Amino acid sequence: MAPKLLLTFVIYRLISTVGLTLDPTDLLRLEVDGHLSVDPSDVKTASVDFGMMNRAEPLAVLHPSSAEDVARLVGAAYGSAHGLSVSARGHGHSINGQAQTSSGVVIEMSASKGVRQWGLPRVSEQSRYVDAWGGELWIDVLKTTLEHGLAPKSWTDYLYLSVGGTLSNAGISGQAFNHGPQISNVYELDVVTGKGELLTCSEEQNSELFHAVLGGLGQFGIITRARIGLEPAPQRVRWIRVLYSNFSTFTKDQEYLISLHGQPPNQKFDYVEGFVIVDEGLINNWRSSFFSPRNPVKISSFGTNGGVLYCLEITKNYHESTADTIDQDVEALLKRLDFIPSSVFTTDLPYVDFLDRVHKAELKLRSKGLWDVPHPWLNLFVPRSRIADFDEGVFKGILGNKTSGPILIYPMNKNKWDDRTSVVTPEEDVFYLVALLRSALDSGDEAQSLEYLSNQNRQILRFCDDAGIKVKQYLPHYTTQEDWVDHFGDDKWTLFSKRKMDFDPRRILATGQRIFKPMAASSW
Numbered sequence: 081m082a083p084k085l086l087l088t089f090v091i092y093r094l095i096s097t098v099g100l101t102l103d104p105t106d107l108l109r110l111e112v113d114g115h116l117s118v119d120p121s122d123v124k125t126a127s128v129d130f131g132m133m134n135r136a137e138p139l140a141v142l143h144p145s146s147a148e149d150v151a152r153l154v155g156a157a158y159g160s161a162h163g164l165s166v167s168a169r170g171h172g173h174s175i176n177g178q179a180q181t182s183s184g185v186v187i188e189m190s191a192s193k194g195v196r197q198w199g200l201p202r203v204s205e206q207s208r209y210v211d212a213w214g215g216e217l218w219i220d221v222l223k224t225t226l227e228h229g230l231a232p233k234s235w236t237d238y239l240y241l242s243v244g245g246t247l248s249n250a251g252i253s254g255q256a257f258n259h260g261p262q263i264s265n266v267y268e269l270d271v272v273t274g275k276g277e278l279l280t281c282s283e284e285q286n287s288e289l290f291h292a293v294l295g296g297l298g299q300f301g302i303i304t305r306a307r308i309g310l311e312p313a314p315q316r317v318r319w320i321r322v323l324y325s326n327f328s329t330f331t332k333d334q335e336y337l338i339s340l341h342g343q344p345p346n347q348k349f350d351y352v353e354g355f356v357i358v359d360e361g362l363i364n365n366w367r368s369s370f371f372s373p374r375n376p377v378k379i380s381s382f383g384t385n386g387g388v389l390y391c392l393e394i395t396k397n398y399h400e401s402t403a404d405t406i407d408q409d410v411e412a413l414l415k416r417l418d419f420i421p422s423s424v425f426t427t428d429l430p431y432v433d434f435l436d437r438v439h440k441a442e443l444k445l446r447s448k449g450l451w452d453v454p455h456p457w458l459n460l461f462v463p464r465s466r467i468a469d470f471d472e473g474v475f476k477g478i479l480g481n482k483t484s485g486p487i488l489i490y491p492m493n494k495n496k497w498d499d500r501t502s503v504v505t506p507e508e509d510v511f512y513l514v515a516l517l518r519s520a521l522d523s524g525d526e527a528q529s530l531e532y533l534s535n536q537n538r539q540i541l542r543f544c545d546d547a548g549i550k551v552k553q554y555l556p557h558y559t560t561q562e563d564w565v566d567h568f569g570d571d572k573w574t575l576f577s578k579r580k581m582d583f584d585p586r587r588i589l590a591t592g593q594r595i596f597k598p599m600a601a602s603s604w
């Protein structure tokens with residue numbers, strides 16, 4: 081369809097489906113180099129996400145071929161008389177429809193040919209950074225930087241996520257205790273604000289926009305380019321898991337390990353995570369095939385009598401040239417820990433394979449049809465002072481003995497997070513991520529059903545509320561503004577709303593987050 085005809089069609093659909101009275105000339109002026117599509121398969125893709133619990137069909141989908149295309153569309157929506165919304169979609173790995181909209185256009189941010197012609201990702205070896213398109217996947221950023229012997233420092237566990245998508249949240253993994261979240265490793269951004277302006281921002285330039293967008297849940301602008309700090313890429317990884325049956329010993333060791341962040345590289349681990357094992361049977365989960373299937377590890381062999389086990393997961397990066405000292409360094413660190421002595425599991429692999437570890441599990445689950453299922457995930461930041469109460473109430477209480485997915489738990493240092501960004505964390509120097517990464521199945525087993533798991537999530541949140549455990553949701557999801565105000569706290573909410581007024585006054589961006597009611601739309 082010719083662009084103008086197509087736009088007329090979009091406007092027709094807008095008027096007929098949402099009942100809006102648009103001034104069509106607004107959008108008719110829109111000319112993009114990319115591709116504006118109402119193709120049913122594009123619309124369908126944009127209407128779903130990894131969570132598989134929400135579905136909203138956009139009126140059209142834009143495949144931009146430049147930041148200017150993004151600016152043109154947002155500018156047109158901003159100028160149109162009535163509430164046309166615009167949602168950037170990175171890789172659609174949200175849980176609750178955060179990248180969806182039913183009253184506007186979804187911009188598919190994935191890197192197209194058009195975007196590639198701008199030469200992104202582009203590495204500066206001298207200044208050690210990479211400029212990446214906002215819709216670039218982290219796996220592709222990594223592949224490019226490795227060609228220069230460099231790599232980003234702070235990661236997510238899974239690399240098939242977009243740069244703009246994780247920077248809109250925080251981007252965390254086992255490196256965060258040391259390097260901070262991904263949003264602490266950004267030097268500069270290009271952002272299209274809700275007014276359709278394309279601005280470059282950093283600590284020095286448009287700094288309010290810069291801080292607003294980082295962890296900003298897509299509310300203030302669409303990231304079209306991010307400049308990300310790099311380090312020399314390690315070649316190999318020593319990957320170690322050790323077990324605990326005593327929760328306080330487990331957290332004592334985790335907290336000790338993250339307190340070493342200021343030490344020289346050989347005197348600390350590079351990655352500190354952990355997980356909870358409540359299921360009976362074999363220690364395994366979809367996150368990795370770490371424990372060899374030929375050498376299964378029986379929980380009961382650690383004498384827990386059906387209790388809960390905790391697994392500390394740590395890594396040490398190294399270069400082949402320093403391989404002779406790695407054993408010593410690791411040994412010295414392990415000596416200071418109090419895990420169950422017979423429970424050390426070690427593996428050694430190339431750096432890329434470690435970073436890309438979850439993708440392997442994805443392929444396995446996909447082959448069994450277990451990937452495209454509903455994911456009622458719950459991610460919480462829990463203050464250090466209450467993590468033992470959380471253990472008692474949730475891991476040893478509410479969860480029972482079936483979790484339907486991995487449960488991650490690891491601490492981070494708050495001083496590695498920048499308070500000026502939009503992200504919200506607990507008011508303590510150390511806080512934990514607890515991630516309940518569950519998959520719902522239609523297996524006839526009630527404990528695996530979406531309803532059961534969703535109820536359990538509510539129960540966990542209620543427990544924290546009742547016990548006065550001041551958790552903050554990561555990848556937050558609320559449906560009332562009151563809950564959002566609670567989430568941010570009064571001061572940050574004031575700042576967050578002011579930033580909204582400044583950068584997206586018509587409230588057209590990322591309405592799927594359900595933070596601000598769109599001005600004219602009938603629904604979210």
Ligand SMILES: Cc1cc2nc3c(=O)[nH]c(=O)nc-3n(C[C@H](O)[C@H](O)[C@H](O)COP(=O)(O)OP(=O)(O)OC[C@H]3O[C@@H](n4cnc5c(N)ncnc54)[C@H](O)[C@@H]3O)c2cc1C
Binds near residue numbers: 590
């Ligand atoms: C299997 C899996 C593993 C994960 N592991 C981790 C992990 O280890 N650590 C972690 O921190 N997170 C993790 N996540 C969560 C992930 O970071 C978020 O879901 C993130 O939003 C997904 O990125 P996406 O590109 O798919 O974003 P989308 O779902 O497409 O978008 C998320 C939000 O950001 C907005 N947005 C998207 N692109 C842009 C942009 N360019 N500019 C502005 N706003 C934008 C959208 O409108 C939406 O509101 C994981 C998710 C999955 C499914």
Ligand SMILES: *[C@@H]1O[C@H](CO)[C@@H](O)[C@H](O)[C@H]1NC(C)=O
Binds near residue numbers: 328
């Ligand atoms: C766990 O270890 C602590 C000391 O580190 C001890 O006080 C406590 O009793 C232990 N708990 C159990 C259940 O053994």
Ligand SMILES: *[C@@H]1O[C@H](CO)[C@@H](O)[C@H](O)[C@H]1NC(C)=O
Binds near residue numbers: 360386480481
């Ligand atoms: C798991 O929990 C269920 C329900 O509470 C119970 O019936 C079952 O016996 C438990 N299994 C084990 C191995 O503890």
